[in-house]
Amino acid sequence: MRSSTRYIPILAGTLALAGLAGTAQAQTVLNAGGSSAGRNFATDVPLNLCDAAPLPNRFASQDGNKVTWTCNRGGLPVIMRYSATGSSDGVNKLLQPASNPASNMLFLDHTLTPGCTGPTLTTRPSDSKQYNNTINCNNANTISLPVHLGASDVQGASFHQTGPVGTSVSPLDDSTLNSVSAAVVPFSLYVGKGVVKLNAAGNAPAGPISGLSRLEVERIFSGSVTDWQQLGFGTVTDAAPGTLEATSPIIICQRNAGSGTKAAFDETVMINASETSISNASHVFSSSSSGVLTCVATNRRAIGYMDSDQVVSFNPGGAQAGNAYTVRLDGGLAHDPSLTDPKRDLKCGKYAYWAGWRLNRRTTSEGAAIDALAQAFVDNASSQATIAIIPTGAYWAADEEMFVSKNVDKGPLIFKAGAHPQCR
Structure with a gap:
């Protein structure tokens, strides 16, 4: 018995590093990241996926670029993290297997409290759903974890920019990923x-x-x-x-x-x-x-x-x-x-500067529970009903709201069939 007990702390530490902190009931963890333009949208969505009780908990870094949600979903505990870096990470990290450290990003470790203020009981105005909000956590309160869901503002082929001098990106091949244009950013x-x-x-x-x-x-x-x-x-x-x-x-x-x-x-x-x-x-x-x-x-x-x-x-x-x-x-x-x-x-296609916000996943399974949570996130982020109630939805759009579409980021625009008197 003594030889078994001495390994319990080691196992707990290993689970924590994997994003699966030891609890009485195993937590499902979804680590997402990439697009910084999608930061507010991506971190609004998790509240829709959480049970109303017990109250969901939101933790945010001081710069707002890292957000972690903890809650129950269907009565089972989940953790949903988002790290806003850049859209190319939303592709590149997913091109590596989750076992490769190159697939990791730094996420907010909500178990570290330096700098944090709160929690403050917060109510979403659109539907009165409540959560505990903790903000201003030190930007250094991080943990390195593999990414399960990558977010990108554009298709991989649209990356070919330079700047500042010495920094450049080449087109990325996202054809091996399960890539979905979830919403219009x-x-x-x-x-x-x-x-x-x-x-x-x-x-x-x-x-x-x-x-x-x-x-x-x-x-x-x-x-x-x-x-x-x-x-x-x-x-x-x-x-x-x-x-x-x-x-x-x-x-x-x-x-x-x-x-x-x-x-x-x-x-x-x-x-x-x-x-x-x-x-x-x-x-x-x-x-x-x-x-x-x-x-x-x-x-x-x-x-x-x-x-x-x-x-x-x-x-x-x-x-x-x-x-x-x-x-x-x-x-x-x-x-x-x-x-x-x-x-x-x-x-109505009167404004040109927009793109399809893409959610990228590996085609290999991350595990049944993670796969199911990731799919629920994608489905929710793609829904007009979701966009209608989250704060960023006042600016973003679902494809079903749009009277135009485009197959590639640069266009051309394709006008959807039917009359659109709203566009006059």
Whole structure:
């Protein structure tokens, strides 16, 4: 008996490293990750999969890029983790067998408490479902685990970008994966709060700019246009909001190669030019959407691209309220609150910057329980009913909502059969 007992701690440690912490009842663990644009959407979905009681628990890192849910599903304990890195990881990690350490990502270890605040009882407004929310956990509270479900904003073939200099990605072969386009992820252009249009005389600010043409966006991100004044705009400061600055140099907030947001931008917007790959004070590269958000929020002359749901950070009550705003692209907005259906431009093909958010799985089984939980996640993320009740669903769309589709990320758009009077 003594020889058996001495190995119990070793076994418990082994199970913990595998993401299967020893409990009276074995937990089913689903580790997902990749797309940082999909971070908010992917971490909204698990609540739908959890039983209402006992209350589900959500744990988030300080930067918001790692979230872990613990709850019961069908009366049995589950753990669902998400780590937002970049979309290429949502493919590459799945191309390795789960037994290979190259398939691992760093996830939030919810059993580590340094920095954490909470839990706070939180209620989802759409359906009053409640959960315990713990936030601000130290970013270093991590555990390395294999990925079971990879998320990517684009198809593998759409990766072929460079930037910053020395960082590049080649097309990825995802043909050996079980890859499903689960939902439509829209992206938006954001500009810093100091960017303004001019009055008729051209000598005073006249409020936020309303939009940019795709050609203007190409000129900015390729580095051909370096000052807002070249496009007929200007900038102001907080100290003198009624006075135009003498010069208005543009700060470009970009993603690193390997980002699905960057790949989708390249495929749908940068048609005739490539983004500059030079990193300097005017061209700021980030490894995640949260980095771009910080760049735009802290540089009043900036422009950057992110998932459309990030606008909540700049709306009243958001963490960066008033520090940036979205602008139209060729007259369209991914989310236009002035319309009866704010997603009309997206659904009707009037807005180009979007892609199918892909969920990738190995074709070999991860185990019956993990396979079933992963399939439930995919099914739920693909459902219009889900998108209608989760917070990010106000910006994302299900395929069944769309009046257009496309077979590859760059298009062309295919208009679905039937009359669509909503699009007039």
